[in-house]
């Protein structure tokens with residue numbers, strides 16, 4: 001570690017929206033302690049975790065510090081954070097935020113992405129972790 005810090009949050013709401021332009025979304029709970037941080041971030045990274053990263057997912061649901069969660073990561077020019085070991089990573093710039101009940105839907109354009117690893121993906125279904 002070289003003293004740099006990055007913030008993260010485990011989310012399951014990530015989804016693709018549009019191919020042209022490439023848009024994705026995720027929804028942010030309004031009662032999250034991380035609400036202000038992510039509501040106002042102009043860019044962010046989406047990291048699709050592998051099944052063997054289930055502990056990282058659990059930790060990032062409890063706390064926001066990626067170093068504390070034990071992750072190795074790099075920061076992109078945009079400010080988005082890419083996590084080592086993830087199977088797909090998206091460098092995203094926010095284009096719209098929509099109020100939706102107790103969440104905000106955050107829509108973003110994909111500036112860049114990579115798929116650095118082939119491994120079973122971590123999924124969360126019926127309140128349990130699994131793999132596909």
Ligand SMILES: Cc1cc2nc3c(=O)[nH]c(=O)nc-3n(C[C@H](O)[C@H](O)[C@H](O)COP(=O)(O)O)c2cc1C
Nearest residue numbers: 009010011012013027028029032033034061062124
């Ligand atoms: C598998 C999983 C998926 C989650 N998906 C979301 C999500 O899509 N959006 C969200 O706001 N919180 C989601 N959460 C909850 C957050 O990760 C976090 O636990 C919650 O915001 C409470 O912590 P905080 O108040 O420190 O943010 C998810 C948690 C887990 C374990």
